[in-house]
Amino acid sequence: MKKLLTAASLLALTTLPSLAEPLKIGVITTLSGPAGYLGEQVRDGLQLAIDQEGGKLGGVDVELVVEDDGLKPGNGLQIADKFMNEEGIKLITGIIFSNVAGATVPEVVENDAIYISPNAGPSNLAGAGCNKNYFVVSWQNDSLHEATGAAAKALGYKKVVALAPNYQAGKDAIAGFKREFGGDVTEIYTQLEQTDFAPEMAQIRAAAPDAVFQFHPGGMGIAFLKQYVQAGLSKDIPMIVSEPSADGVILNAVGEAAVGLKATTHWNADFDNEANKAMVAAWAAKHPDKPLTTYGQQAYDVGLLIASALKKTGGIDDLDAFRAALKEADFTSTRGDFKFGPNQHPVQDWFMVDIVAGPDGKPMWVTKEKLRDDVGDVYAAECKM
Amino acid sequence: MILFLEQLLNGLQYGVMLFLLAAGLTLIFGIMGVINLAHGSLYMIGAYAGTLAAMQTGSFWLGVPVALIAAALTGLVMEAVVIRRLYARDHLDQVLATFGLILFFNQSIILLFGRQPMFTQLPDLFSGAVEVIPGLPYPSYRLFIIAVGLLVALGLYLIINRTRIGMLVRAGSTNREMVRALGVDIRLLYTLVFGLGALLAGLAGFLAGPVLAVQVGMGEQILLSTFVVVVIGGVGSIKGAFVAGISLGVIDTMLRAFLPGMLRQVMAGPEADALGVGISSMGIYLLMALVLLVRPKGLFMAGS
Numbered sequence: 001m002k003k004l005l006t007a008a009s010l011l012a013l014t015t016l017p018s019l020a021e022p023l024k025i026g027v028i029t030t031l032s033g034p035a036g037y038l039g040e041q042v043r044d045g046l047q048l049a050i051d052q053e054g055g056k057l058g059g060v061d062v063e064l065v066v067e068d069d070g071l072k073p074g075n076g077l078q079i080a081d082k083f084m085n086e087e088g089i090k091l092i093t094g095i096i097f098s099n100v101a102g103a104t105v106p107e108v109v110e111n112d113a114i115y116i117s118p119n120a121g122p123s124n125l126a127g128a129g130c131n132k133n134y135f136v137v138s139w140q141n142d143s144l145h146e147a148t149g150a151a152a153k154a155l156g157y158k159k160v161v162a163l164a165p166n167y168q169a170g171k172d173a174i175a176g177f178k179r180e181f182g183g184d185v186t187e188i189y190t191q192l193e194q195t196d197f198a199p200e201m202a203q204i205r206a207a208a209p210d211a212v213f214q215f216h217p218g219g220m221g222i223a224f225l226k227q228y229v230q231a232g233l234s235k236d237i238p239m240i241v242s243e244p245s246a247d248g249v250i251l252n253a254v255g256e257a258a259v260g261l262k263a264t265t266h267w268n269a270d271f272d273n274e275a276n277k278a279m280v281a282a283w284a285a286k287h288p289d290k291p292l293t294t295y296g297q298q299a300y301d302v303g304l305l306i307a308s309a310l311k312k313t314g315g316i317d318d319l320d321a322f323r324a325a326l327k328e329a330d331f332t333s334t335r336g337d338f339k340f341g342p343n344q345h346p347v348q349d350w351f352m353v354d355i356v357a358g359p360d361g362k363p364m365w366v367t368k369e370k371l372r373d374d375v376g377d378v379y380a381a382e383c384k385m
Numbered sequence: 386m387i388l389f390l391e392q393l394l395n396g397l398q399y400g401v402m403l404f405l406l407a408a409g410l411t412l413i414f415g416i417m418g419v420i421n422l423a424h425g426s427l428y429m430i431g432a433y434a435g436t437l438a439a440m441q442t443g444s445f446w447l448g449v450p451v452a453l454i455a456a457a458l459t460g461l462v463m464e465a466v467v468i469r470r471l472y473a474r475d476h477l478d479q480v481l482a483t484f485g486l487i488l489f490f491n492q493s494i495i496l497l498f499g500r501q502p503m504f505t506q507l508p509d510l511f512s513g514a515v516e517v518i519p520g521l522p523y524p525s526y527r528l529f530i531i532a533v534g535l536l537v538a539l540g541l542y543l544i545i546n547r548t549r550i551g552m553l554v555r556a557g558s559t560n561r562e563m564v565r566a567l568g569v570d571i572r573l574l575y576t577l578v579f580g581l582g583a584l585l586a587g588l589a590g591f592l593a594g595p596v597l598a599v600q601v602g603m604g605e606q607i608l609l610s611t612f613v614v615v616v617i618g619g620v621g622s623i624k625g626a627f628v629a630g631i632s633l634g635v636i637d638t639m640l641r642a643f644l645p646g647m648l649r650q651v652m653a654g655p656e657a658d659a660l661g662v663g664i665s666s667m668g669i670y671l672l673m674a675l676v677l678l679v680r681p682k683g684l685f686m687a688g689s
Contacts, residue, residue: 031500032491032601032602033601033602033605034502034598034600034601034602034603034606036495036500036601036602037499037500037501037502040500166658166659166662187658188645188658189645189658189659189662190662191662191666193606195597195598195603195606195607196395196399196596196597198392198395198398198399198527198638199392199395199638199641199642202388202391202392202395202642203388203642205388205391206387206388219502219598219600219603222502222597222598222600223596223597223598226505226595226596226597226598227596230507230514230524230526230527230595230596231514231524232513232514232522232524249501249502252501252504253501253502253503253504253505253598254504255504255506289499290499290501
């Protein structure tokens, strides 16, 4: 009987009319290890945008193909090759870390596929290395930290110790911070995946600055903040960070010790616009136990951008038309103002947020003021497309 | 001077952490001849179990026994189910199997607790800072870690050198076959040693929780340095693990803290930083290479 049923169902399967294949979107992201929650946010944010439209983007059926890069540039490259050559995927997104992006993105965009970044915006791909197939929805790395530099200047700090891991995004971070800050900066480079920052804490204490700026995304940020508080530094030296070093997950893991931090961001959950309210509500309904971070928001915006382009073109077979539609950025971003600059990186506003104790006691971001209005990035002028 | 002293304490604390992990690893490697890459997983399990218990009960101290028991139990089950089948096989099989265990444990933690790091809290007793000498406040929790590490070292020294089990352990790390030939139940000894190693890893993991982040993959971050400690100290030697652990902790910290500054005296800022960070991250491996050149079996190779 059972065999018969199986045979019958197999038969039923083969006689069904074959449906049109959904458009595949390749997602290369970091899902394992301490930075795994960053990739999880990107995956879930993108999926949320798709679910909001009932499995479609811009009226076109889409399907995510997700692979974990394990924060290894070589893996990212391999996955991209597999996506393009074996699965025929022409639209790729998802990379969190600039070192993975640096190895993977050129391979994608030089092979007539589109890459849309939901996070990493390394400097080497923003200027002379720009490409017509490469779009960044999040921010250019430097501009993320230029906002923090501007905030530090506005707060009247003169002497700052700046710390970041010794890799592309870390160097971009300190360069960006210095560009807008203009004061005296002592640079300290840490190592990617470092866990114990005690030596750096001692150096900060010895330098006795007006404030500390640090860029440590993911698990590194948790360890850094905890140790900063434990070393008793938070009482004397204020800390100012850019958004990746104080996301909701980091704040939850650090707890009330994070209250009093200052951060700069391009987006916050309390922004008063329809697109943002819809996203925040949908996220809270679907992931009640996970805070929505900028990573999730950026990926959601990637979804909205793709939807806006697909609505015009109906597919990506005509790559030129799809690219042109993307470039128009004809969507309402959850962050408010958004358009692409000449290098297809965002031109957007930046804000300062205070970190305060929320109604449930957990620390949260409250938007304080707009710092910069409609800014792009310094590399745009070098881009010849 | 104060900065130097503070960095010395930092190095000592890091070294003690390395020792707690390396002690178990070196015993397992030395006595059982098994390369256990999944030692870091036991560290992670100790951290998760202890932190969970501490959070549920609101008491940091209740987390300690839970961390120890969870890690030791996992270790015993791991030994019985997987490791026992690997004694007679070559190192490549052991590396493959225990690497598989890492993946298994990491995915299990993701399934159970998700990818988001856990919130941890310092015990009230050690939440402040102590003025070690005037002008140098030092987190009392880190002093507590140093004290625990030194106590464990003393305890292990007494067990290894003053008890019958310790005698068997020493004999086992010198000549496994001979111990077996003399009628000792070597299998029971293996299980005990593995359990002890797991217990120490669990303790290290739980202690590290409030300082670092309790998260998936936390064990692999420290595993590599732990292997360096085992190799430098000499496989199977607790004394070696202690000496190498503390020295590596101090050397690594000092290089990271002072090398970029020293290089900045002789060359331009950014290059000095890049070179300094580069050399200091290579430091412990350079040291390992040097030690292996002079003493190929490590500083305190058991039975050499």
